[in-house]
Amino acid sequence: MTATVGYDDVEVGTELPERLFPLRRVDLVRYAGASGDFNPIHWSERAAADAGLPGVLAHGMLTMATATRLVTDWAGDPGAVLEVGVKFSSPVVVPDGDEGASVSVRGVVEKKLDNNRVVVNLTTRCRGEKVLMAARATVQLS
Amino acid sequence: MSLNQDFVGRSFVSPVPFQVGREHIRQFARAIGDDNPLYHDVEAAKAAGYSDLVAPPTFLISAIPGALGLPTDDPALGLDYALVVHGEQRFTLRRPVVAGDELITTSTLTGIRAVGRNEVLVTTYRYDTSSGEEVAVGACTLVSRGTAPPRG
Numbered sequence: 001m002t003a004t005v006g007y008d009d010v011e012v013g014t015e016l017p018e019r020l021f022p023l024r025r026v027d028l029v030r031y032a033g034a035s036g037d038f039n040p041i042h043w044s045e046r047a048a049a050d051a052g053l054p055g056v057l058a059h060g061m062l063t064m065a066t067a068t069r070l071v072t073d074w075a076g077d078p079g080a081v082l083e084v085g086v087k088f089s090s091p092v093v094v095p096d097g098d099e100g101a102s103v104s105v106r107g108v109v110e111k112k113l114d115n116n117r118v119v120v121n122l123t124t125r126c127r128g129e130k131v132l133m134a135a136r137a138t139v140q141l142s
Numbered sequence: 143m144s145l146n147q148d149f150v151g152r153s154f155v156s157p158v159p160f161q162v163g164r165e166h167i168r169q170f171a172r173a174i175g176d177d178n179p180l181y182h183d184v185e186a187a188k189a190a191g192y193s194d195l196v197a198p199p200t201f202l203i204s205a206i207p208g209a210l211g212l213p214t215d216d217p218a219l220g221l222d223y224a225l226v227v228h229g230e231q232r233f234t235l236r237r238p239v240v241a242g243d244e245l246i247t248t249s250t251l252t253g254i255r256a257v258g259r260n261e262v263l264v265t266t267y268r269y270d271t272s273s274g275e276e277v278a279v280g281a282c283t284l285v286s287r288g289t290a291p292p293r294g
Binding site: 034086088 | 166169172173174176178180181190191198199200203223224225226229230231232233234235237281
């Protein structure tokens with residue numbers, strides 16, 4: 001397990017360019033099955049409305065996984081992610097349609113630690129709104 | 143109805159080890175739309191120095207026995223799942239989880255506190271292999287909307 005990014009090649013401020021990730025209803029159903037989280041607010045319009053929500057929501061953990069992916073792809077090795085933590089600040093509403101929702105993720109190296117570790121701060125938005133706050137990953141670079 | 147404070151401090155240990163399987167890792171990776179070869183191709187994972195397929199970092203959420211990252215589904219806790227939203231989540235990995243790992247999760251409900259009209263539940267986790275190696279720790283905050291007692 002070795003990251004393809006070298007510690008000496010990054011500085012505080014090094015950017016992980018923005019990427020867009022589509023989330024459709026079928027993705028939520030697939031995530032429900034794979035994760036075991038079958039809360040109906042993630043697939044039933046009726047359940048979401050009954051709970052007073054604006055629509056069917058993506059699982060918070062799916063949004064977190066999507067944000068984390070920016071880091072695992074950047075590092076070149078998912079095993080290089082030592083820590084990841086987020087606060088869920090706003091729900092990702094996924095309309096029933098071919099387009100679904102689009103989640104944008106970008107990152108910036110916020111801190112360089114000892115032992116070739118860095119902290120990446122992630123900005124994750126949907127329809128312009130920040131859906132995660134304090135989203136950070138600690139990554140072992142080579 | 144407010145949550146049952148008697149649950150604070152209780153720990154729950156998964157009754158049987160969670161067997162991390164190749165197909166589950168592949169299925170989880172497909173569900174997050176990630177085609178990273180280390181999640182799908184055993185030879186690629188071995189070439190990268192792993193003993194088997196690597197699990198995505200957030201795969202750990204699926205190894206917790208209760209729903210929604212809660213340590214228990216005991217109705218005595220008084221939680222209505224329809225009112226719950228996820229507040230925070232964190233994982234710290236001592237090493238990557240790989241196919242073949244047998245994980246035993248110890249979840250501890252460390253706090254239930256009222257924040258306005260909501261109640262915030264904090265759970266911490268520890269993931270050990272069945273041979274006693276600590277693989278990861280984590281923490282989860284859930285918000286139970288509108289269940290805090292009104293202030294008198």
